[in-house]
Amino acid sequence: MGNQKAKNQKNRKKEESKRNDINEKRDERNEIEGKSEKQEENERDASEGKGEKNGKNGRDEKGGSDEGSRSNDKGKKAEEEKQRDERIEKTGQVTLDKNDRKHKIHLITIIGEVEGHDNLNGTSKTTKYEHILPELAAIEDSSEVDGVLILLNTMGGDVEAGLAIAEMIASLSKPTVSLVLGGSHSIGVPIAASTDYSYIVPTGTMVIHPVRMNGMVIGVPQTFDYFKQIQNRITGFVCSHCKISKSRLEELMMETGVLTKDVGTILVGQEAVNEGIINEVGGIREALAHLHEMVGDN
Numbered sequence: 001m002g003n004q005k006a007k008n009q010k011n012r013k014k015e016e017s018k019r020n021d022i023n024e025k026r027d028e029r030n031e032i033e034g035k036s037e038k039q040e041e042n043e044r045d046a047s048e049g050k051g052e053k054n055g056k057n058g059r060d061e062k063g064g065s066d067e068g069s070r071s072n073d074k075g076k077k078a079e080e081e082k083q084r085d086e087r088i089e090k091t092g093q094v095t096l097d098k099n100d101r102k103h104k105i106h107l108i109t110i111i112g113e114v115e116g117h118d119n120l121n122g123t124s125k126t127t128k129y130e131h132i133l134p135e136l137a138a139i140e141d142s143s144e145v146d147g148v149l150i151l152l153n154t155m156g157g158d159v160e161a162g163l164a165i166a167e168m169i170a171s172l173s174k175p176t177v178s179l180v181l182g183g184s185h186s187i188g189v190p191i192a193a194s195t196d197y198s199y200i201v202p203t204g205t206m207v208i209h210p211v212r213m214n215g216m217v218i219g220v221p222q223t224f225d226y227f228k229q230i231q232n233r234i235t236g237f238v239c240s241h242c243k244i245s246k247s248r249l250e251e252l253m254m255e256t257g258v259l260t261k262d263v264g265t266i267l268v269g270q271e272a273v274n275e276g277i278i279n280e281v282g283g284i285r286e287a288l289a290h291l292h293e294m295v296g297d298n
Contacts, residue, residue: 093106093107093108093109093135094106094107095107095145096149096288101292101295101296103146103147103292103296104144104145104146104147105146105147105148105149105291105292105295106135106139106145106147106149107148107149107151108135108136108148108149108150108151109127109150109151109152109153110127110132110150110151110152110153110154110165110184110188110191111125111127111151111152111153111154112124112125112127112154112155113125113126113127113154113155113156113157114126114127114129114154114156114157114158114161114165114187114188115127115128115129115158115161116157116159116160116161117158117160126157127154127157127165129158129161129164132165132168133164133165136148136165136172137168139172139174140171140172140173140174145174146174146175146295146298147174147175147176147177147291147292147298148169148172148174148175148176148195149176149177149178149179149287149288149291150169150176150179150192150195151178151179151181152178152180152181152183152184152191152192153180153181153182153183154183154184154185154188154191155185155186155188156185156186156188156207157186157187158187159187159211159230159233159234161187162186162187162188162190163187163190163233165191165194166190166191166194166237167194167237169194170194170237170241175196175291175294175298176194176195176196176291177195177196177197177198177199177287177288177290177294178191178192178193178194178195178197178198178199178287179198179199179282179283179284179287180198180199180200180201180206180272180278181201181204182204182205183204183205183206183207184205184206185205185207186209188206189206189208189234189238189277190234190237190241192277192278193237193238193241193242193277193278194237194241196294197279197280197290197294198242198277198278198279198280199278199279199280199281199282199283199286199287199290200269200272200273200278200280200281200282201269201281201282201283202269202270202281203268203269204268204272205266205267205268205269206266206267206277206278207259207264207265207266207267208249208252208264208265208266208267209259209262209263209264209265210227210231210253210254210263210264211227211230211231213227231253235250235253238277242276242278242279243276243277244275244276248275248276252264252265252267252275253265269281
């Protein structure tokens with residue numbers, strides 16, 4: 001009986017040891033699983049935090065890119081305006097391309113005195129034909145320029161230079177419109193008439209007078225024949241590009257009762273239209289609108 005009791009105690013010890021082993025293994029497994037869950041949770045939190053940070057960085061980078069793009073656009077616009085102002089100051093020319101129709105209109109000004117082969121003094125405002133003629137050739141050759149607007153406020157000047165400018169304008173294939181502002185006197189008359197359509201403001205004037213010559217004049221018949229030849233070149237050009245007749249134009253040239261110290265006629269605004277030299281009275285609004293229509297039709 002004592003042996004049986006000892007045997008039972010031994011078996012109980014084995015069972016308790018076995019249960020302890022099972023409990024220890026279970027605790028180890030739970031501990032491992034707990035660590036794994038905590039690690040996964042930490043990794044998930046880290047991943048979410050990183051994603052949020054990346055998103056913020058992406059937004060920051062995008063915002064920085066937009067600001068940089070706007071800054072570049074402002075710098076480019078400022079540079080274009082600077083170049084535009086410098087071009088106007090140096091040549092009196094500019095390209096008008098900000099309109100809704102997307103037409104590129106080249107603006108040329110004929111101001112002061114049309115300079116010939118000799119340079120005038122530095123105090124005179126002048127239009128240099130060596131600047132105008134190459135620009136007109138470039139306009140004709142360009143596929144980007146759609147039309148040409150000529151603004152005139154000139155006292156006249158060299159006949160040869162003025163006729164050269166007028167002939168160049170008349171031979172352009174691009175639509176052209178002229179606008180007389182202030183005045184377009186003497187050789188300015190054929191320049192104003194050389195375009196496809198012409199305007200004059202209500203207070204604009206045009207002085208029409210015979211040819212003059214500076215310097216020494218030899219009093220022989222050949223001199224007066226030469227004067228007549230030059231005058232015929234001017235009247236022939238004007239009459240071929242507007243509605244006035246040659247006889248009427250010469251009559252206006254030889255008028256003695258209008259100018260107190262000279263021979264000729266001064267026409268103001270509507271009078272120039274009535275004589276058939278200018279097409280219509282109007283300002284910059286009408287001139288640009290008509291030119292856009294011509295470009296569209298062309």
